[in-house]
Amino acid sequence: MTVDQLIGAGVLAATLRLATPILLAALGGVVSERAGVVNIALEGCMLVGAFFGVVAADQSHSVVVALVAAMAVGAGLAAIHAVAAIHLRSDQIVSGMALNILALGLTSYLDYQFYGTTGTPSDLAGVPDIEIAPLAAVPFIGDVIAHQNAIVWAGLALVVLIQVFLFRTVPGLRLRAVGEHPRAAETVGIAVRQTRYWAVIASGMLAALGGAYLSLSVAHSFTDGMTGGRGFIGLAAMIFGRWTPVGALVASLIFGYGTALSFSLQGASIGDVRVPVQLLSTLPYVLTILAVAGFVGRSRPPAADGLPYETEGHA
């Protein structure tokens, strides 16, 4: 094991890359839960984003069309969850899980019907990297950030945007009011259900962007179940980050670092013992459990999180 394997520029660059999909899911979780809706369908939204991003890229040969399509389908799946959670007052966990299974089944089904067993086309339009020429020559920093993907930067920008939106604007205050005390919010004229719909739909779009990042920026292909639980890890990052965008970023970077380590330590040995690659791969998942176990008591979810809201006199 060397210092380079632990904190080298390669590891840090990989940390940013690997944190991005988790971050986007976590941001989706923040927006949705701040408005009072638990959306564990984020994993499914990511998966449909990944798949339909590839389909649209294949059909249109345009990255922009692909990303728009991915986010539209993610919004659609999230909208189904919104109807179930907000209008039908379903159990939000069960509805979310159902949509996750639906997303997995649907994308695997369509993957087979569209592309058979040969896999998705190899000439997909991919999301480009952003080359920051002046930085490229700077040692270390250049290696970390000079060649990152456009969606990595988009994710970082969204952290700032959503942080400012939630905590420095009136609509953001309203959204949080809906998640903390919907009755009080309604009393002052805020449309509770409408706000929740938009929040859930936005969360689906964010997660789908994370999914499209996986298929169009990283893998340049789609494989069944390729999101591998990143939507769920995103929810853990949201909790760990105390339901704030900046907190979610920090948490996502920690998970990203855990994953980056699991790659860079492949073949490494501690003393004489070679660390098995597969056991290193469990690192992000173990880290998630530990992080949530250590932090859940100390961070508080929005007061009305997960509770359906019934207009008075309507029940």
Place this chain on the structure above:
Amino acid sequence: MPVASVIFALAIGAIFVLLSGHDPIAAYVDLFRGAFGSPYDITETLIQTIPLVLAGLAVAVAFRTGLFNIGAESQLLIGAVAAGAVGARFADLPGFLLFPMVLAAGIGAGAGWAAIAGYLKAARGVNEVITTIMQNYIVVFVMHWLLQNGPMTAPNALGTPASAPIGAGAVLPIIIPNELVPLTRLHAGIFLAIAAVVVFWFLLWRTPLGYELRAVGLGARAAAQAGIDPRTRTVIAMAIAGGFAGMAGMIQVTGVFHRVFDGFSSGYGFDAIAVALLGKNSPIGIALAALLFGAFARGGSIMQANAGVSAQLVSVIEAVVLFVIAAELIVRVLTARRRARKPLEAIA
């Protein structure tokens, strides 16, 4: 109501078949024939049903206690790993010693693994949904290691990383004579599954512990007021749940595969969520729902081979069933317009 949701789901599934350019009627006929078309097909359907029953019970015990156990898949897998390890390590022991050891290993491993999620919920307030989902991924990678280049790796002819076979003493016998149904693989695990359903019923509705678990499930605060500590019951409920799922894995090892291999479960633990919800967390309901999904699993693979419609259609149908149950209101509004509303049972 469960029947209505299945019919609704089949209709949605038909739309997808139609959209992908196939004949839905033909696909469903193939599905049904594949599941029940011959005595052999029926025994194959039952083989799929057995692990679904047990994993369904694993989800249902947790539901009854107000917990959502999404980890039946990894509890099943770890039960299979433990059963496979013990069965192979002590392969020379006679059956009357080896089988109980393998059974205990499977149940114990599943129970211990699931109890971690229960403990984290009880002691640290960690949502069991997150823990059990993460556990699912962890076990998959641990199995990769164990079977690809770890302590359980053994040379084999399967073309996939696998463990050494278990001892003959631990193998569950085939229960139908070859003359009656040629080549059938239906094994004595079906009796274990039936016994587990009875145990589930007896435990929950005929013992003090079962009463306490259900009390916690209906309202943790009220239960605590009545002197039932929800935290200990949470750990116990998860352990029991894991025991059922571990037994499912153990039966797959002793009854079907006689060893553990990479990619061992075809998602029984996830199908189990639909089984438990569709079966309303009741013993008979779970058995019937497991039979339905067992038929889907068996029939789906035949449908894929014959009609060229991906067997994944089955997971689409399953998800719609789940969603409709979650959004129970849709069906209730469609069937009986103004019946009194009642909250979805025992899901917190």
